[in-house]
Amino acid sequence: MTGEETVARRLDGKVVGASIREALGPRIAAFSGATGRPPGLGIVLAGNDGGSEIYVRNKVKACDELGMLADLRRFSETASVDEVLDCVRRFNEADEIDGILVQSPLPSGMGRDAERRVFGAIDPDKDVDGFHAVNVGRLVQREPGLAPCTPSGIVEMLDQYEIPIEGRQAVVIGRSDIVGKPMAMLLLHRSATVTICHSRTVDLPEVAAVADILVAAIGRPGFVNRDFVKPGATVIDVGTTYVSDRDKVVALFGADSPRLEVLERRGRTVVGDVHPEVEEIAGALTPVPGGVGPLTISMLLSNTVRAAELRRARSDVGER
Amino acid sequence: MTGEETVARRLDGKVVGASIREALGPRIAAFSGATGRPPGLGIVLAGNDGGSEIYVRNKVKACDELGMLADLRRFSETASVDEVLDCVRRFNEADEIDGILVQSPLPSGMGRDAERRVFGAIDPDKDVDGFHAVNVGRLVQREPGLAPCTPSGIVEMLDQYEIPIEGRQAVVIGRSDIVGKPMAMLLLHRSATVTICHSRTVDLPEVAAVADILVAAIGRPGFVNRDFVKPGATVIDVGTTYVSDRDKVVALFGADSPRLEVLERRGRTVVGDVHPEVEEIAGALTPVPGGVGPLTISMLLSNTVRAAELRRARSDVGER
Numbered sequence: 112m113t114g115e116e117t118v119a120r121r122l123d124g125k126v127v128g129a130s131i132r133e134a135l136g137p138r139i140a141a142f143s144g145a146t147g148r149p150p151g152l153g154i155v156l157a158g159n160d161g162g163s164e165i166y167v168r169n170k171v172k173a174c175d176e177l178g179m180l181a182d183l184r185r186f187s188e189t190a191s192v193d194e195v196l197d198c199v200r201r202f203n204e205a206d207e208i209d210g211i212l213v214q215s216p217l218p219s220g221m222g223r224d225a226e227r228r229v230f231g232a233i234d235p236d237k238d239v240d241g242f243h244a245v246n247v248g249r250l251v252q253r254e255p256g257l258a259p260c261t262p263s264g265i266v267e268m269l270d271q272y273e274i275p276i277e278g279r280q281a282v283v284i285g286r287s288d289i290v291g292k293p294m295a296m297l298l299l300h301r302s303a304t305v306t307i308c309h310s311r312t313v314d315l316p317e318v319a320a321v322a323d324i325l326v327a328a329i330g331r332p333g334f335v336n337r338d339f340v341k342p343g344a345t346v347i348d349v350g351t352t353y354v355s356d357r358d359k360v361v362a363l364f365g366a367d368s369p370r371l372e373v374l375e376r377r378g379r380t381v382v383g384d385v386h387p388e389v390e391e392i393a394g395a396l397t398p399v400p401g402g403v404g405p406l407t408i409s410m411l412l413s414n415t416v417r418a419a420e421l422r423r424a425r426s427d428v429g430e431r
Numbered sequence: 432m433t434g435e436e437t438v439a440r441r442l443d444g445k446v447v448g449a450s451i452r453e454a455l456g457p458r459i460a461a462f463s464g465a466t467g468r469p470p471g472l473g474i475v476l477a478g479n480d481g482g483s484e485i486y487v488r489n490k491v492k493a494c495d496e497l498g499m500l501a502d503l504r505r506f507s508e509t510a511s512v513d514e515v516l517d518c519v520r521r522f523n524e525a526d527e528i529d530g531i532l533v534q535s536p537l538p539s540g541m542g543r544d545a546e547r548r549v550f551g552a553i554d555p556d557k558d559v560d561g562f563h564a565v566n567v568g569r570l571v572q573r574e575p576g577l578a579p580c581t582p583s584g585i586v587e588m589l590d591q592y593e594i595p596i597e598g599r600q601a602v603v604i605g606r607s608d609i610v611g612k613p614m615a616m617l618l619l620h621r622s623a624t625v626t627i628c629h630s631r632t633v634d635l636p637e638v639a640a641v642a643d644i645l646v647a648a649i650g651r652p653g654f655v656n657r658d659f660v661k662p663g664a665t666v667i668d669v670g671t672t673y674v675s676d677r678d679k680v681v682a683l684f685g686a687d688s689p690r691l692e693v694l695e696r697r698g699r700t701v702v703g704d705v706h707p708e709v710e711e712i713a714g715a716l717t718p719v720p721g722g723v724g725p726l727t728i729s730m731l732l733s734n735t736v737r738a739a740e741l742r743r744a745r746s747d748v749g750e751r
Contacts, residue, residue, distance in 0.1 A: 247571045248564030252608050256564075278631045280638075286619055288572050295627075299606055302631040304638060307615075311598045311622040318600075318624060 119346070119389070119396035120272075124405035127268045131409040132177060138416050139178055142423070150419035151180035152210045152239070152411075153202035155229075157195055158188045158218035167214050173408050179415065182208060192221045196232050203234040209422055210239035210415035236422055239414040241293070251296055255421060257414050262294035264406030265326065265347055266301065274324070274345050274395065277302040282319050284308045284335065284384070285328035290349055294326055315339070327384035333363045336386040343394035349403050350384030363387060439666070439709070439716035440592075444725035447588045451729040452497060458736050459498055462743070470739035471500035472530045472559070472731075473522035475549075477515055478508045478538035487534050493728050499735065502528060512541045516552055523554040529742055530559035530735035556742055559734040561613070571616055575741060577734050582614035584726030585646065585667055586621065594644070594665050594715065597622040602639050604628045604655065604704070605648035610669055614646055635659070647704035653683045656706040663714035669723050670704030683707060 143149045152174055156167045167183065174181035184198050195217070202211045211233045217225045230238075235245040241259040249256030269276060281303040285291035291307060299305045308318055310329075316338040319325055327335045328349035340346060354360055355378060357371070364370045364387055373380045383399030390396055397403050463469045472494055476487045487503065494501035504518050515537070522531045531553045537545045550558075555565035561579040569576030589596060601623040605611035611627060619625045628638055630649075636658040639645055647655045648669035660666060674680055675698060677691070684690045684707055693700045703719030710716055717723050 244568030244572055244574060244576075245564050247568035248566065249568075251567045251571060251612055252564060254564060278633050280633075292571055292616075292619075296612075299612075299627055299629075302629070304626065304628050304632040306624065306626040307619055308624050309619075309622070312624040313598050313600075 118391065119393035122268055122272055122345075122347075122395055122397045122402060124264075124268065124397060124402045127264075127271050128405040128409035130271060131264075131267060131406070131413055132173070135177060135412060135416050138420070142416065142419050143178070146423065148207055149179050150209045150416050151182060151205075151207045152212060152415045153205070153208040153237075154181060154183045155186070155195060155198055155202075155211070155213040156183060157186035157190055157214075157221070158216075160216065163214045163216070170212070170408055170411065173412055174415075177412060179412065180207060188218045189220060190218070192217075192225045192228060195221070195225075195229055199229060199232045203232075203237060209237060209419035210411075211237045212239060212411065236425070237418055239411055239418055241414065242289070247288070247293070250293060253300055257418060257421075258297065259289055259293045260407050260410035260414060261290050261349060261403060262297050263413075264410040265294065265349075265403060266297050267410070268347075268397070268403075268406060269324070269345070272395065276324065278304070279323040280304050280306070280321050281324040281326070282306045282308060282322035283326045283328065284315070284319060284339075285326075285330075285349070287328065290326075290328040294328065298324070298326075329384050331384055332359070332382035333384070333386040335384050335389065337388050337392050340389050340392050342392050344392075345395040346385055346389055346393040346397070347403065348383035348385040348397050348399050350382070351399060351404060352382050352384075353379045354382045355379045438711065439713035442588055442592055442665075442667075442715055442717045442722060444584075444588065444717060444722045447584075447591050448725040448729040450591060451584075451587060451726070451733055452493070455497060455732060455736050458740070462736065462739055463498070466743065468527055469499050470529045470736050471502060471525075471527045472532060472735045473525070473528040473557075474501060474503045475506070475515060475518055475522075475531070475533040476503060477506035477510055477534075477541070478536075480536065483534045483536070490532070490728055490731065493732055494735075497732060499732065500527060508538050509540060510538070512537075512545045512548060515541070515545075515549055519549060519552045523552075523557065529557060529739035530731075531557045532559060532731065556745070557738055559731055559738055561734065562608070567608070567613070570613060573620055577738060577741075578617065579609055579613045580727050580730035580734060581610050581669060581723060582617050583733075584730040585614065585669075585723060586617050587730070588667075588717070588723075588726060589644070589665070592715065596644065598624070599643040600624050600626070600641050601644040601646070602626045602628060602642035603646045603648065604635070604639060604659075605646075605650075605669070607648065610646075610648040614648065618644070618646075649704050651704055652679070652702035653704070653706040655704050655709065657708050657712050660709050660712050662712050664712075665715040666705055666709055666713040666717070667723065668703035668705040668717050668719050670702070671719060671724060672702050672704075673699040674702045675699045 171181040202208045235243040241257045246256045250258050281298040283295045286309045295305045295307045319339040320341050324345045326347040332352040370380050381400050491501040522528045550562050555563040561577045566576045570578050601618040603615045606629045615625045615627050639659040640661050644665045646667040652672040690700050
């Protein structure tokens with residue numbers, strides 16, 4: 112890039128995440144003051160996945176820092192689905208647990224159907240991932256409930272950077288249950304005109320290039336290039352693919368990129384769905400890493416506090 | 432119109448509705464044969480709304496014709512919400528009732544919150560309108576469940592007329608829980624590229640005019656004019672507004688339209704969201720009346736049979 116070119120404004124997930132956590136402080140204090148206990152997150156970790164270990168450690172640490180309870184239950188690689196289901200049921204019944212998180216993936220030995228069964232067993236009122244059908248329905252119908260962390264975090268980020276949503280054209284690439292579909296619903300409820308694209312979309316770059324807000328959530332590193340982006344658009348990159356192939360990294364970032372150093376040091380580097388060249392055309396852009404990723408834990412904590420508040424409100428009006 | 436102009440193919444809801452009912456015959460026979468009872472629809476009708484009387488009468492008649500059970504319970508204009516809720520709970524528990532329909536609107540004396548409370552009390556497995564949060568969630572996640580009648584009927588109609596959906600651009604105008612949002616989801620799951628527009632959409636005609644399949648569900652008579660329609664597009668008109676103003680009818684249909692006769696005879700005529708001039712530019716079009724409307728009862732019957740089959744399958748595997 113030359114000095115003359117415009118570079119997209121960087122939307123910093125760490126800054127937004129920190130601000131989300133800061134706003135939770137008084138709500139946690141109010142809840143603890145009123146109930147005599149902090150909001151509590153029950154975490155299930157099964158097996159020995161290295162990535163899961165790190166994610167869970169970070170989640171426990173984040174709870175500790177905010178004065179929330181984190182109750183971590185570990186299961187071995189060879190544990191049965193029934194053991195995990197029992198644990199989920201105990202969390203469902205435990206009054207001090209407001210949110211339940213089952214770290215994905217479950218060990219493959221538990222069978223293909225294990226995640227669906229375990230996620231489906233979580234009490235919807237404690238489903239801080241927002242995956243349960245009831246919460247999906249509540250989200251679509253705009254009833255109080257728990258929305259998936261990543262899309263909620265993205266809306267929070269747009270708000271904090273004062274990027275307008277109402278009346279804007281938003282295009283979501285990807286139709287997953289975890290990101291694409293809930294993202295489309297949240298943007299729709301904020302009165303964007305929303306288009307959902309996917310692998311069967313014809314002329315995808317042309318469709319994407321109408322977007323004022325473009326969300327890429329397909330898991331194809333560097334797929335969204337400048338042809339997909341209207342100049343000045345806000346581009347949100349949800350992709351996090353680990354790339355180990357040096358040629359691929361050079362092709363995306365150039366032969367003198369600091370990425371190559373990361374690659375050599377760690378054996379891999381995390382790459383988003385958005386091609387680096389988009390930085391020269393977008394108005395604002397979330398980097399990978401450091402964009403959407405850091406929002407997720409903050410939104411998990413936020414959902415846990417919200418679940419605690421909603422459960423308390425429901426028990427106050429005698430609905431439970 | 433001159434003889435030289437192309438006129439849109441007419442998508443006939445009566446024909447499609449009849450074909451949906453015909454296909455239900457063997458399923459109803461199989462269910463009745465296996466269980467010793469026909470699929471059953473419990474209907475709640477409260478108050479004296481003239482339109483509701485007609486709708487309910489047609490629903491009961493349609494059940495009778497197909498050999499299904501229709502159990503109609505009537506409540507007076509001054510009945511309490513609790514009486515209606517009791518009836519819904521009895522239907523929930525009754526084994527011979529597979530689907531429950533509460534005719535909207537409930538009497539205004541029951542309070543603003545009555546419909547939300549009553550619809551929310553229906554067992555999701557018997558919710559043949561597909562309004563319950565669990566069914567909305569199942570629809571979004573593509574789990575087996577009950578989808579709202581109007582959008583399901585529209586997909587059925589597109590299929591019967593062999594109008595391709597996959598890879599096509601679909602635009603839905605309107606974001607209601609009953610039509611707009613479920614319609615978008617159903618088209619998305621059939622691999623259309625889907626855009627949802629609404630009152631806050633900027634340049635609505637321009638956005639709509641990319642559509643291969645355009646669904647209008649906003650309740651504004653004649654609003655969607657030729658500027659909204661790409662030549663050759665399939666246009667689905669969900670609007671049903673009763674218009675009594677003669678000038679409005681003349682403005683829409685012309686001074687020599689047979690509509691004026693209807694207006695004089697009945698004091699009103701039903702008008703869709705799509706302007707009559709669209710007939711000259713669309714490739715295919717659902718008329719109002721006679722398009723989407725006649726599909727609704729058929730899809731209600733279809734959902735009741737589906738609910739009966741799903742309940743039976745669940746009780747077979749011991750999930751209930």
